[in-house]
Amino acid sequence: MDLPLITLLDRMNLQTESHPVCPRTLLVKGIRFLSEHTERLKKDYLYIGPAIPKRAEYERGTAALVCKLEGNPGFFAFQLSEGEEVSYIFNQAQDVLEEMNQWEEQLKELIYGQKGLQEMMQLFSKIMGNPAYLVDSSFKVLAIDQAPVLSEISAIWKHLVTYGYLSYDILDQMRRADEIRLMDSYEKAVIFHLDSFNNPFINYNLRWEGKIRGHLFIVGYFKKITPGDVAYADHLGRLVLLALEKDMKYSISRGKDYENFIHHVVSGTLREKEEIHRQLAPLMWDMEGKYCVMRYLPEEEDEIQTEVMCAELENMHSSKPVIMDGEIVTIFSLEGAKGIEKLEKLLEEFIERNGGYAGLSDEFDGFYRSAVYYRQALICLDMGRELLKKPFVSYRHYAVLHLLFMGQKNVDMKMVCDKTVFRLLDYDREHHTEYCRTLEVYIRNERNIGAAAEELYIHRNTLLYRIARLKYLTGVDLDDYQTRVRLGVSFYIVRYLIGI
Template identity: 30%
Template sequence: MEQSTTNLSNSQFLAQNSLQLLEALAGESGLQHIVELGYAMFGNPVLLIDTSLKTIAFSNTEVKDDPVWNEYVTSGYASLSSVNYYTSNKLTLLVNQSEVPFFWTDPYSKYPRIMSKVVIGGKQIALLSIIAHEKPFQNTDLELAILLSKAIAIELQKNKFIHYSRGVMHENFIEELLTGKTKDGKIIQERIKVLNIRFSKNLYTLALDISRFDNSKTSLAYLRNELENQIPKSKAVIYEDKIVLIISYDDHDQFYKSEINKLKMFLKTYHIYAGMSRCFHNLEEVQEHYFQSLDALRLGMLLNEEDYFHPYEEYAIYHFAESSGVENLRKNCHPSLWKLIEYDGENNTDYTRSLYTFIIHSKNITESAKASNIHRNTMFYRLEKIESIMNIDINNSNTFLHLHLSFKILELLKIDLP
C-alpha cells in the first residue's frame, strides 16, 4: 500500500513538472526561464553546455566550492585540463554512448552530477548537468532529467543557429569569432586546443549570400557540406542569411591556383554570389575580415552581377571611395572630370572614354591606343586635347590618382561614360 502511494506521488510530481515545462514552452518564456524551472524542479543547480563545451545557460545559483561549475560560469567554457581529464576517465565516451541520463561522480568535481544529453533529430546538441549541491538526488531525478532535456531541445529548435547546426563542435566557436564575442588571443588558442581545430597561417573569410537561394531542390545543410568538400581546409557555418567559411592555407598562391576556379564553378552552378576578404593571419581579426567579405559581396553584386565571385581586393578602392558617405561621392570626383563629360556631350566626342582607357592601362600609350582601336599618335593627340579641356597635367601623380578614383565613383553612382 505504501509503495503504491509512493508511486502515485511520484507520478503526480512528474506530471506537475511536465505541465510547468509545457506552459513555459507555450508561453515563449525563453531558455533561461526553463533552466530556472529546472533548478526549482530538482532543488539543485542546473548547467547547460553545447557540444563545443561552451556554456549556454545556467541557473542563478552560487556554487563557490565546485571547480567545474565555476569554470563554466566564470570563463564560459571548459579548460583544456578539464577536457583532458574527462576524456581520460571516459566521461566523454560515456556521454556519447548513453541514451538516458545517468549519475556521475569524480574527484575533480566536488558534487555528484546527473548527466543528460539534449538531442535534436537524433544528434546531440547540448549536455545538461544537474549538480547535487543543495540536496542529495531523489529517485525521480533521472526521470525529471529526461523531461527537462526534452523541453530544452524544443526550446533550442526555435533558435535558427541550432536549427542549422550539425552538432559539430566548431560552429559555435566560429559564430563567436564572427560576432566579435571572442577576440582575446589566449582564449582563442585555448579553444582551438579544446576543439582540436587546426588553422594554417593564411586565413580568409568567404561569405555567400543565401537570401535568395531556392532550397526546394537542395537543402542549405547539403550546400554547406558541399562547400567544405570543395574547399577542404575550411570551416563553414550558416549565419545571418549567409554561409560563412573560414578558409586556411599554407600557400596563398596554391590556394588561388587550386581552389578559386573550383569555387567559381560551384557558385555559378547554384547561382550564388560570394565575397571574400583579404588574406589575414590572426583569428582575432575574423570579424573585421568577415565585414570585408560582406563589403566585397555587396559591391560586387552592385557593380558586376555577371560574376559570382567577388574578392575584396578588387573592390577595396570602391569601398574607400564610399567611406566618406554616399551623399558625398559626387563631390569627391575631380571637378574637371565633369567638365570633360560636359564637353563630350556638347561636341559628340569620346574624350572621357579615352581618358578612362589611358588610366586603366596605367598610362601605357601603346596599350591604350590598341584598346581604343586607334593609332598611337592619335592617342597622344587626344591626351593633349584632354589636358587642354580639363586644364590639368595627367602625369601628375596626385591628379592621376584622383582621376582614377573619380572613375570608380562614377561606377558606384551608375553613371555611364559618354
C-alpha cells in the same frame, strides 16, 4: 504524474533491509494503504502497510513497502527498516508525490504558456538540487542556470556560463577520448564521470527525428547525484522536447563543433588573445598566420543544400565554414602557396555554380583580427547586392569604392571629380569618341602603353594618338601624381556612384 519509484524512494531517504534492483520503468501515480483486507494490488500504485496479504492478487507493475516481507511476492516489494512506522512512511510518500505533482504543474504551465527554456532550466535546478544546462548539438547554450558561484565549478562548466558554449579544444579532447560517441550512444539519461569534466553529470540526449539535436545536463556539485535523479532526468528531457515542439523559435540543429568558437571570434564577442589561442590550437591553425574571411548569401534557403555547400567550401581550400543567420561565414587559411588570387578564382567558380552573393575580405595577419576583416566581408556583400550588382566582390579591388560609398552620404560626389572627366564625357557624347574610357584604362594600367592597348583592343600607336589628343583637349598633366590619383577616384565615382 507518473513518478519513477526509484525517485520517490530517493526523496524519502528510505533505508531498506531488503532492496531489490528497482527498474526505472516502474512508475507510481498514487499511494494506497495496504491492509489484510486488500484483495488486489493495481499497477502504477505504491502500497504501504504492515505486510502483503497472502491471497492478494496483483497486476504487473505494482510495488509495495511493508514492515514484514516473507518470501518472494512476485512483484517489487521493499521491507522497511525495523522501527519505521507505517503511518509516517505513508504520509511521507504522499508528501513527496504531492510535491512532485506541484512541480509538474509548474513545468506544464511554462511549456504550454511558452515561457521559455531559461525559466524551465531555473525550475529544473530547484527540483534537482543541482544546476541544469541545456545545449544544442554543437554545445551552444540554449538555457542555463546562472545560480552557481563561478569559483565553485570546474573550468569547463564555467566556460559554458561565461561564453555560452563549450570551447572547441574541449570538444576535440572529448572526441579523441571517445567521450562524445559514448554520450551519444544512450537512449536514456545516464550519469557520467568523464576525464574531461571535474564534476559528475547526468546527460540526456535530445533526439528529434532520430538525430541528436541537443543535450540536457544536470551537474552534480551541490549535492550527490542519485539513481532517482537519473531516472527523473528522463522525464525532464521529454518535457524539454515537448517545450521545443510547442515553441518553434528554438531551432536546434547540429552544427560543427567549432561553430560557436568561429561565431564569437568573427562577431567580436571573444577578444582575449589567450583564450582564442587555446581554442584555435586543435584546429591546427597558426595564431599569427595569414587568413581572409568570406560571407556568402545562398540563392535559396535550403538547409540541406547549405550543408552541402559548407562541405564543398571546406574541401576546396583550407577553411572553416559555419552557418550564421542562414548565411555561410568562412575563414580561409592562406598559408603556403595558397594566395588570395587563387582563392578568388575558386570562389567565383563556386558562386557561378551555386548562385547567390559573397563578399571576401582582404588578406590579414593574425587569426585574432578576424572580427575586423569580417566587417569587410559584410561590406563587400552589401556593395555587391545593392551597388555593383555583382555576385562576388573582393574588398581588395573595391576598398576605394567603399570609402566613396560612405562619403556620398555627406558630400555631393560630383564636386570631388576632376573636371577632365566631365570634359571628356561631354566631348565623347558629341563626337562619338572614347577618350574618357581610354584615359580610365590608361590610368588603371599605370600608364603602361602595352597593357592599356591590349585591354582596349587597339594598336599602340592608336593609343598614343588618343593620349596626345585628350591632353590637347583638356590640358591635363598626367605626369602629376596627385592628378592621376584624383582621376582614378573620379572614374570610380562616375562609374559606380553617379551612374554616368
